[in-house]
Amino acid sequence: xxxxxxxxxxxxxxxxxxxxxxxIIEAIKTRSGGTFDxxxxxxxxxxxxxxxxxxxxxxWTTPPGGRRRRVYALTRSGTSRLAEGRKAWGRFAKAVxxxxxxxxxxxA
Amino acid sequence: xxxxxxxxxxxxKRDLDFDPALARRxxxxxxxxxxxxxxxxxxWPSADAERRAVERFGLARGIAGQFASDAVxxxxxxxxxxxxxxxxxxxxxxxxxxxWLADAGDGLSVLAPLLDRYAFVAAIGVGSVGWWAFRxxxxxxxxCLAALVxxxxxxxxxxxxxxxxxxxxxxxxxxxEIALTGLLLFHVVGFGRKLRRTAMLRRVE
Numbered sequence: 001x002x003x004x005x006x007x008x009x010x011x012x013x014x015x016x017x018x019x020x021x022x023x024i025i026e027a028i029k030t031r032s033g034g035t036f037d038x039x040x041x042x043x044x045x046x047x048x049x050x051x052x053x054x055x056x057x058x059x060w061t062t063p064p065g066g067r068r069r070r071v072y073a074l075t076r077s078g079t080s081r082l083a084e085g086r087k088a089w090g091r092f093a094k095a096v097x098x099x100x101x102x103x104x105x106x107x108a
Numbered sequence: 109x110x111x112x113x114x115x116x117x118x119x120x121k122r123d124l125d126f127d128p129a130l131a132r133r134x135x136x137x138x139x140x141x142x143x144x145x146x147x148x149x150x151x152w153p154s155a156d157a158e159r160r161a162v163e164r165f166g167l168a169r170g171i172a173g174q175f176a177s178d179a180v181x182x183x184x185x186x187x188x189x190x191x192x193x194x195x196x197x198x199x200x201x202x203x204x205x206x207x208w209l210a211d212a213g214d215g216l217s218v219l220a221p222l223l224d225r226y227a228f229v230a231a232i233g234v235g236s237v238g239w240w241a242f243r244x245x246x247x248x249x250x251x252c253l254a255a256l257v258x259x260x261x262x263x264x265x266x267x268x269x270x271x272x273x274x275x276x277x278x279x280x281x282x283x284x285e286i287a288l289t290g291l292l293l294f295h296v297v298g299f300g301r302k303l304r305r306t307a308m309l310r311r312v313e
Binding site for chain 1: 130178
């Protein structure tokens with residue numbers, strides 16, 4: 001289930017600003033309260049795929065005295081896709097909640 | 109220090125050999141990630157910190173497999189676009205041959221236009237079915253390629269029968285279809301290679 005939403009989760013992790021792969025993984029762990037503890041390497045194919053789709057841009061940066069890293073940022077298309085992803089997830093979550101909640105009856 | 113991380117990065121680079129540029133980029137990116145993770149480990153500096161960073165990262169083959177699968181999707185998309193362009197140019201070339209070349213009505217000059225036409229129709233038929241049902245398979249693309257090669261070869265034979273009088277538009281269109289067929293061959297071979305690599309990575313994973 002997480003795999004199906006990984007792209008949106010990665011986009012959301014970059015909403016607050018550009019970040020490199022390790023920082024993105026840490027942000028996902030923190031934002032999910034440790035629930036999304038996926039193998040860290042799985043983030044890279046997703047980042048590459050999103051960049052190919054034009055939803056992310058990336059560039060190498062070297063901070064003073066630091067290690068050279070590839071930093072990813074949301075593009076305008078990525079921001080729009082994130083908004084769409086949020087709406088789609090909202091509808092899906094509402095439907096699941098209605099189905100599992102028990103407080104409502106099925107439509108006849 | 110660094111033996112565990114270096115070995116992992118070398119293995120990942122090897123598994124990504126289907127795309128050398130991606131392999132180089134990922135090796136550098138993943139190495140930086142693993143050092144960050146190892147340095148954040150409470151037992152740093154130690155080989156255990158490196159080992160845990162590598163374990164959390166996941167199997168190199170699994171990650172390479174995901175990249176390979178994405179590469180297959182991209183290659184498939186590109187191959188189908190090139191096939192569409194080749195079909196369009198071949199169609200134009202065929203029409204020009206019909207308009208400009210008068211058939212002599214004997215032997216080869218009767219057979220060549222038939223092969224030209226029906227091999228092309230076969231390419232359209234197989235291509236349509238392949239697009240709807242087997243988009244991630246190299247087989248329909250390879251069949252279309254063979255049919256288009258047959259069609260183009262027949263067209264060239266036909267144009268060759270009129271070497272003295274073959275008009276320039278016919279020759280230019282033939283050159284265009286030959287060039288696009290070459291490009292299609294390049295993509296089909298690349299697609300097949302990536303499919304085999306993905307299957308191999310999945311088997312070993």
